Amino acid sequence: MGDKTAEVKRTLTGKVALVTGGARGVGLEICRQLAVLGAQVIVAARDETKAEAAAKELRKQGYQAMALRLDVTLKRDREAADAYLSGRHGVLDILINNAGVWLDSANAATPPDRPPSQALEKDIRGTFEANFFAPLLLTQRLLPLLRRSPAGRIVNVSSIRGSLAHLSDPASPVYPIKALAYDTSKAALNAFTILLAEELRGGPIKINAIHPGWVRTAMGSEHAELSLEDGARTAIRYATLGEEGPTGGFFYLEERLPW
Numbered sequence: 001m002g003d004k005t006a007e008v009k010r011t012l013t014g015k016v017a018l019v020t021g022g023a024r025g026v027g028l029e030i031c032r033q034l035a036v037l038g039a040q041v042i043v044a045a046r047d048e049t050k051a052e053a054a055a056k057e058l059r060k061q062g063y064q065a066m067a068l069r070l071d072v073t074l075k076r077d078r079e080a081a082d083a084y085l086s087g088r089h090g091v092l093d094i095l096i097n098n099a100g101v102w103l104d105s106a107n108a109a110t111p112p113d114r115p116p117s118q119a120l121e122k123d124i125r126g127t128f129e130a131n132f133f134a135p136l137l138l139t140q141r142l143l144p145l146l147r148r149s150p151a152g153r154i155v156n157v158s159s160i161r162g163s164l165a166h167l168s169d170p171a172s173p174v175y176p177i178k179a180l181a182y183d184t185s186k187a188a189l190n191a192f193t194i195l196l197a198e199e200l201r202g203g204p205i206k207i208n209a210i211h212p213g214w215v216r217t218a219m220g221s222e223h224a225e226l227s228l229e230d231g232a233r234t235a236i237r238y239a240t241l242g243e244e245g246p247t248g249g250f251f252y253l254e255e256r257l258p259w
Contacts, residue, residue, distance in 0.1 A: 012240065013038035015149075016089045018081070020072050020138070021099030023050040026157070026212055029232040030096055034239065035063035039094065044070035044081065072099045072134035078141050085145055092145035094239045097135035097189075098157040103127050104179040116180040124181045131185035136192050146205055154207035155238050156193050158250065162186025162209075165258035190250055190259055197248025206247040210234040211257060 017034045021027040023045035035041045035058050043058070045051040048069035058065035068084060071077045085092055103123040104112040114120065135156055146152035161183045166172040193209040200207065212231045234253050238245070250257045 011038075015039045015093040016042070016085070016091060017094035017096065017239070018042045018044055018068075018085070018092060018142070019096040019098055020044045020070060020135070022096075023047060023054045026228055026231045026235070027096075027098040028054055029228040030098060030235050030239075031065065032058060032063075033229075033232050033236045034094065035061075035065055037236075037240065040064040040066070040089075042066050042068050042085075044068045044072075045099075046071040072097075072138055073129045075137070078134075078138050081138070082141050082145070085142065090145075091148040092142055093149040093152060095139065095142055095146060095152075095154045096157065096235055096239060097139065097155065098235070099130065099134065100157065100185075101127055101130040102179070102182050104181050108179075108182075111177055112179045116178050119180040124184075127181035127185045128188070131182070132188045132192070135189060139192075139196070147203075150204060151243065152205035153239050153241060154196075154205065155235050156189050156207070156209045157212060157235060158189050158193070158209040159186045160211045160252070160257060162188075162190045163250070163258055193250070194248055194259070201247060204243075206238075206241055206245055208238045208241075208247060209250045210238055211250070211252040 012034065017039040019027050019031045019041065022031045022043040031041045031043050031054065041058065041064065043051045043055045043065055048067065051067035051069065055065040055067040068081060069077065070081050102108055103126055139154060146154065160166050161174050161179065164187060166174050167183060169175060190209050193207055197207045212234055234251060237253065238251060250259055
């Protein structure tokens with residue numbers, strides 16, 4: 001076990017990783033776990049003060065971490081992130097598209113405020129801007145930097161709620177709650193994952209969508225079953241895939257989920 005851990009640490013030493021929504025919750029825990037494995041972590045978040053505080057704490061613990069203001073919904077911030085990475089590192093090895101919103105209700109443990117037929121346009125558009133368009137456009141923008149990596153890895157933090165199979169299955173735990181904005185935005189993110197993986201298939205870049213589980217965060221609520229540490233495990237697993245690992249899949253830990 002110890003030898004395997006040491007091997008992973010060596011593979012991430014010198015790797016550059018960008019985590020969106022990295023200043024709190026699961027995103028911050030993903031940053032921490034990547035940093036522990038030796039990566040140079042860029043904590044990206046809308047609130048630059050919180051991002052810098054998170055990066056500073058990681059540096060105090062002896063890890064390599066920098067802060068970056070990045071509102072993923074803003075074109076100028078995506079362009080600035082590209083310029084920062086190009087100028088400082090010249091490469092990106094790991095991109096974790098973690099930032100996202102839940103606007104259907106107070107949190108994922110609360111039933112939607114409205115049924116699908118009455119969902120508000122502002123909530124639908126706002127959710128798609130953060131959960132679909134932002135990771136799509138950021139990935140497109142940063143793809144040239146990922147191509148410079150010998151083994152680029154992209155992880156789209158999705159949700160089992162984006163699985164059409166689960167949404168249509170009365171036996172699924174997510175079936176009773178019809179969160180139109182969130183569910184459809186994650187289904188779209190899953191489709192993007194499949195299509196980009198097929199375009200890149202045969203090359204060194206691997207892209208997968210993951211379900212982190214129901215995690216105790218502001219979005220997940222205090223009723224959720226998983227800790228932050230457990231919630232980050234799947235993202236870390238697919239951010240550190242070896243050459244033989246899958247691409248274009250949808251996973252929770254080792255389990256392949258139905259689209």
